[in-house]
Amino acid sequence: MERDFRVNDTPFTEWLVGQARSAGWDVDGGQKARDVLRLSAALMLDEKLDTMGYDE
Helix, strand or coil: CCCCCCCCCCHHHHHHHHHHHHCCCCCCCCHHHHHHHHHHHHHHHHHHHHHCCCCC
């Protein structure tokens, strides 16, 4: 069973989606593509914060 997920936009995720769009990726073709990019961005940002000592 596929789960729906939604990651809220942040300035970083908006930037990442913009970069993907500029590179020719079809991020406007479907919500799933945008959600995958948002989730990837959220995970990258979380990892970056962990390495900076902001882990919980």
